[in-house]
Amino acid sequence: xxxxVLLNLSPGPDIAFILGQTVRSGRxxxxxxxxxxxxxxxxxxxxxAIGLSAIVATSAIAFSVVKWVGVVYLIFLGIxxxxxxxxxxxxxxGPAFSSARxxxxxxxxxxxxxxxxxxxxxxxxxxxxxxxxGPIWMQLSLHGFLIIVVAAFVEPPLVIxxxxxxxxxKNSNIGKWLDRGLGTxxxxxxxxxxxxxxx
Numbered sequence: 001x002x003x004x005v006l007l008n009l010s011p012g013p014d015i016a017f018i019l020g021q022t023v024r025s026g027r028x029x030x031x032x033x034x035x036x037x038x039x040x041x042x043x044x045x046x047x048x049a050i051g052l053s054a055i056v057a058t059s060a061i062a063f064s065v066v067k068w069v070g071v072v073y074l075i076f077l078g079i080x081x082x083x084x085x086x087x088x089x090x091x092x093x094g095p096a097f098s099s100a101r102x103x104x105x106x107x108x109x110x111x112x113x114x115x116x117x118x119x120x121x122x123x124x125x126x127x128x129x130x131x132x133x134g135p136i137w138m139q140l141s142l143h144g145f146l147i148i149v150v151a152a153f154v155e156p157p158l159v160i161x162x163x164x165x166x167x168x169x170k171n172s173n174i175g176k177w178l179d180r181g182l183g184t185x186x187x188x189x190x191x192x193x194x195x196x197x198x199x
Contacts, residue, residue: 020033029100030163031159037108044118070193074190077110
């Protein structure tokens with residue numbers, strides 16, 4: 001539990017994505033991003049539990065393929081945000097469900113296509129496996145799920161605080177600069193992923 005709390009409190013690309021979407025488009029977008037990140041993390045937990053992450057961790061080719069797909073997607077999101085005219089903060093009457101679904105999907109892809117997360121879960125979760133306590137895959141799944149449960153207590157307050165900040169910043173100029181900031185953030189995350197190594 002202590003490890004899960006410390007892990008969720010440490011800033012990283014997931015928190016940056018969630019807060020970026022919250023400040024840009026409000027509470028609904030923030031929660032959609034958060035659920036997307038959680039889904040991506042759960043996919044990594046399942047991959048670690050059934051051993052698929054080992055392929056990414058041990059194969060340079062597999063790691064490179066996943067990494068560069070993630071890099072391209074992050075930079076694509078960044079360029080789109082940079083080209084935006086700041087309408088995200090002002091569009092209150094648009095198709096909220098469609099927008100939330102799109103942000104959720106982005107969160108899933110951003111989290112899933114980060115091979116560093118796969119390697120982290122593969123290296124982190126086995127440390128808590130107890131011999132004789134049950135099937136290893138079940139223990140790995142339980143410990144990974146615990147990390148996501150702890151996130152459910154840590155990240156929602158961040159979304160709420162970020163959304164309150166958004167309410168005080170709703171004008172077109174701020175919206176444009178928030179879009180540019182979000183775009184820069186995505187591109188920076190893409191560059192960071194591009195320069196990452198397996199170990």
